[in-house]
Amino acid sequence: MPSLSDVEWIFVVLVLLYAWETLVWARSGVAVFVSRHGSFQNRHPAIRLTGNDHGSLLLSGVLPSDMTLLCHEVPISMSARGIAAFVPASPTSNDRPTRSGDVFTWQQLTNCRARERDVRSGEQLICTMGSTVMADHFAGVLRELACLSEQARIDQIDQFYCGLFNTDEISQRLDRLRALTPPIRRCAHLMLAWIGPIGMLLYYGVLPLKVDNQTTATYIVVLFALWWTTVALVWRAHCCLFQDDRIGRFKLIACSLLSPAVPLRAIDYLSRQLLAKSLLHPLAVSATIDSPDRLRDFAHRVVRDFVYPLAPDLPEESLDPALGIAILEDCRVDQRERITQFLAAHNIAFEESLKPPRAEDEYSLSYCPRCWQQFERDNAVCDRCGGRATLPLRV
Numbered sequence: 001m002p003s004l005s006d007v008e009w010i011f012v013v014l015v016l017l018y019a020w021e022t023l024v025w026a027r028s029g030v031a032v033f034v035s036r037h038g039s040f041q042n043r044h045p046a047i048r049l050t051g052n053d054h055g056s057l058l059l060s061g062v063l064p065s066d067m068t069l070l071c072h073e074v075p076i077s078m079s080a081r082g083i084a085a086f087v088p089a090s091p092t093s094n095d096r097p098t099r100s101g102d103v104f105t106w107q108q109l110t111n112c113r114a115r116e117r118d119v120r121s122g123e124q125l126i127c128t129m130g131s132t133v134m135a136d137h138f139a140g141v142l143r144e145l146a147c148l149s150e151q152a153r154i155d156q157i158d159q160f161y162c163g164l165f166n167t168d169e170i171s172q173r174l175d176r177l178r179a180l181t182p183p184i185r186r187c188a189h190l191m192l193a194w195i196g197p198i199g200m201l202l203y204y205g206v207l208p209l210k211v212d213n214q215t216t217a218t219y220i221v222v223l224f225a226l227w228w229t230t231v232a233l234v235w236r237a238h239c240c241l242f243q244d245d246r247i248g249r250f251k252l253i254a255c256s257l258l259s260p261a262v263p264l265r266a267i268d269y270l271s272r273q274l275l276a277k278s279l280l281h282p283l284a285v286s287a288t289i290d291s292p293d294r295l296r297d298f299a300h301r302v303v304r305d306f307v308y309p310l311a312p313d314l315p316e317e318s319l320d321p322a323l324g325i326a327i328l329e330d331c332r333v334d335q336r337e338r339i340t341q342f343l344a345a346h347n348i349a350f351e352e353s354l355k356p357p358r359a360e361d362e363y364s365l366s367y368c369p370r371c372w373q374q375f376e377r378d379n380a381v382c383d384r385c386g387g388r389a390t391l392p393l394r395v
């Protein structure tokens with residue numbers, strides 16, 4: 001192994017720190033939207049590096065201006081009869097968060113509480129959320145619904161599900177982020193260029209400059225000026241976006257002062273927090289950030305997953321299967337109507353997503369209605385989608 005000088009080791013450590021900051025741990029039940037070259041217009045699907053039942057390690061954007069939006073989906077099915085700890089749909093992932101399938105009547109939810117990331121009814125686990133803040137928020141929502149009269153609860157559930165598709169709210173938050181990030185982006189890019197190419201060219205003597213104590217001192221002064229200016233801008237943006245999150249701000253600024261990679265990736269950090277306290281439908285996020293064509297593609301995937309979710313599409317165990325199935329069915333009918341209306345408002349017909357794909361070749365006989373994988377025999381099962389039965393390609 002070649003021996004490296006101290007300065008070369010510093011470069012290596014900085015590259016590793018930067019690479020670390022480009023990784024995102026997304027818990028299951030969270031849809032991830034990653035920008036490309038700082039814009040969502042040509043975004044690409046998040047690249048999954050590894051994962052387990054609890055979540056996935058994803059590669060986010062790699063530039064200082066790249067952003068990652070995390071969309072927390074509702075982890076339960078809800079209707080006037082009660083709630084079931086299960087949601088068949090999993091549109092952006094080939095894993096479904098493990099849910100008990102347990103059923104709770106509204107009377108059982110008046111004592112609903114959050115414990116860490118878990119939402120519980122007494123000692124019984126309902127669901128695990130993406131963060132403690134989200135668990136606290138969702139336990140409050142369920143408790144509030146449980147304490148209402150039956151008619152008021154039906155209205156409030158309707159409002160809750162309407163809120164999942166609130167694109168105006170997402171747009172406003174994104175606009176605020178975009179208004180605050182240009183100075184951070186400029187400073188972070190300058191800092192990256194100063195540390196990376198300029199620092200290396202200077203160190204290896206490629207630049208026509210004599211590297212003496214004065215040049216080194218100037219280089220270090222400029223580096224710290226860029227570093228601390230970026231940290232100050234990040235602090236200001238965090239204050240404007242998340243005024244109440246003092247602990248989060250303290251942690252971010254402390255880490256930014258210890259590692260220059262943190263302010264370099266601060267736009268990504270801020271964007272990840274943007275939707276962190278809301279439950280949303282991924283379609284609403286896609287409709288806000290994507291071009292009409294990309295929204296159409298995404299909508300097709302959501303609709304196919306909605307109609308043909310990962311198998312099994314019912315919980316394997318439940319304390320009260322009959323009530324659980326009734327709640328899931330109520331919720332499904334309601335969700336189908338909402339998705340249909342939302343897509344119609346964006347000129348996309350629900351049914352168009354369910355058309356079979358074009359046959360890849362003459363040997364393709366059936367296809368998986370969820371992921372569109374094609375098979376060379378009839379009555380196959382798609383392992384990618386939990387063993388979902390395929391449909392004939394040509395009728």
Ligand SMILES: [Zn+2]
Pocket residue numbers: 368369370371372373382383384385388
């Ligand atoms: Zn499939």
